[in-house]
Amino acid sequence: MTKRYKITIAYDGTNFAGFQSQPHQRTVQSVLERAVNKMSKKDEFIPIFGSGRTDSGVHALGQVVHFDFPHEMSADSMLKALNSMLPLDCVVVDCEIVPDDFHARFTTHGKRYMYRVSQSYFVDPFKRNYTGHYKYPVNLEKIKAALPDVIGTHDFTSFCASGSNVKSHVRTIYDATVRRDEVQNELIFEFAGSGFLYNQVRIMVATLLEIGRGKRPVHDFLRLYEVKDRNEARETAPASGLYLKEVYYD
Amino acid sequence: MTKRYKITIAYDGTNFAGFQSQPHQRTVQSVLERAVNKMSKKDEFIPIFGSGRTDSGVHALGQVVHFDFPHEMSADSMLKALNSMLPLDCVVVDCEIVPDDFHARFTTHGKRYMYRVSQSYFVDPFKRNYTGHYKYPVNLEKIKAALPDVIGTHDFTSFCASGSNVKSHVRTIYDATVRRDEVQNELIFEFAGSGFLYNQVRIMVATLLEIGRGKRPVHDFLRLYEVKDRNEARETAPASGLYLKEVYYD
Known part of the structure; x- marks a missing residue:
């Protein structure tokens, strides 16, 4: 009777120590596991598998996790039951019962991230937890001219935070866009790719902002792919x- | 050389125990006084006067305060100096030097409040601290039909939280509007008036939502003015x- 549930969740990362369970920390995984296991029997523990980690303070609009639940429950009932137990900074937005060979982490073939940059001179108190802040004027055309360099298969060593120990730094970016939201006075970046290295999006955004500000040449990404040096990307x-916006599956 | 400074501030009320200073509490007034007094001499204390209180969790887009500063400083320098010292959930958006007879509280002739209601079925994690939540469908036309009853001079006893000890419950509302923001799935109320009783806007909004949901007759405000009973308005x-949106002066 055990069935696999795929749930899509949104969370405000401000008060979470990231996605992944850690001792004595409030994490997204731990609040989800607590909610799911409130519906299990005492001698069973139901683990939650996420599509991947997000860091402390990082948000999600469409993070995906799965778990195996051994009691009969419809997808709609599961969604409502979880939302009645989860804290208000984490919500289930979709739930479906999936085949047993679905795996949130191992069957994904890509992710989409969004990055919001507030351009106000002083930090807007209502955006301090929900945007990056860059008060300097940027030339959007320069950033748009740099984005084709981001797309494709590249060695992103210069864009990978130290401390990461993955074997390969080669990743493929399918889509990279930027737009200006005039009303909000924000730049909105989006990146879709096969996978992302640790801090890759945040380092790429910082580099693109420096290109927009004129502190780097427009095609500096091409040089950074060559030098394979994290210190060259700096910020x-x-x-x-x-924001983790979407996780892709077949 | 002492000059009076009028400053307009915005704050995210989530992590403040309201506007007014209280022992052992983090309040807007206390963080402002700390910032201003960092620029004063040791033997002087410069008090801050606000246009009025806001409760714990209530936000401001245009709260106004004044203080007398005994050292030469331009309005623009004051704005930048304060913003360099204030925590990120409180920002000075405007600063001007005003005549000595200006008083943030005693020379105001009105205020404007905004109230945001999220209509999502489940609480949106990114709005939990920034909106009220009302998942029930409401008929906007009914609320719009009730709003003319709000405008004018009325005895708002039914809309005043117990514990308040003001002499008169008569207030004048100049403007009362509602609109639906389809993109955000929110109802946005605005009220401008000569002054507001304790919790008046929040009780009026709750009553208007019940009118929109069909749980009260459209013109129930007229009855509530008559009965002068807080228990009749309930929620x-x-x-x-x-959000305290604007404070009016001549």
Whole structure:
């Protein structure tokens, strides 16, 4: 009777120590596991598998997790039951019962991230946890001219935070866009790709902002792919502006 | 050389125990006084006067305060100096030097409040601190039909939270509007008036939502003015949706 549930969740990352469970920390995984296991029997523990981690302060609009639930429950009932138990900074937006070979992490073939940059001179108190902040004027055309360099398969070593120990730094970006939201006075970046290295989006955004400000040449990404040196990209945009928007499956 | 400074501030009320200083509490007044007094001499204390209180969790887009500063400083320098010292959930948006007879509280002749109501079925994690939440469908035309009853001079006893000890419950509302923001799935109320009783806007919004849902007759405000009974209005919309938008002076 055990069935696999795929749930799509949104969360405000401000008060979470990231996605992944850690001792003595409030994480998204731990609040989800607590909610799911309130509906299980005492001698069973139902683990939650996420599509991947998000850092402390990073948000999600469409993070995906799965778990195996051994009691009969419709997808709609599961959605409502979880939302009645989850804290208000994490909500289930979709729930479906999926085949047993679905795996939130191992069957994904890509992700989409959004990054919001507030351009106000002083930090807007209502955006301090929900955007990055860059008060300097940027030339949007320069950033748009740089974005084709981001798309494609590249060695992103210069854009990978130290401390990461993945084997390969080669990733493929399918889509990279930027637009200006005049009403909100924000720049909105989006990146879709096969996978992303640790802090890759935040380092790419910081580099693109420097290109827009004229502190780097427009095609500096091409040089950074060559030098494979994290110190050359330097800045990392803050976690507060980053949103995991979508996780792709077949 | 002492000059009076009028400053307009915006704050995210989530992490403040309201506007007014209280022992052992983090309030807007206390963070402002701390910032201003960092620029004063040791033996002087410069008090801050606000246009009025806001409750814990209530936000401001245009709260006004004044203080007397005994050292030479331009309005623009004051604005930048304060913003360099204030925490990120409170920002000075405007600063001007005003005549000595200006008083943030005693020379105001009105205020404007905004109230945001999220209509999503489940609470949106990104709006939990920034809107009220009302998942029930409401008939906007009914609310619009009730709003003319709000405008004018009325005895708002039914809309005043117990614990208030003002002499008169008569207030004048100049303007009362509602609109639906389809993109955000929100109802946005605005009220401008000569002054407001404790919790008046939040009780009025809760009553208007019940009118929109069909749980009260459209013209129930007229009855509530007559009965002068707080228990008849019952509900109070949460602090999280309320914004002090503007304070009016001549």
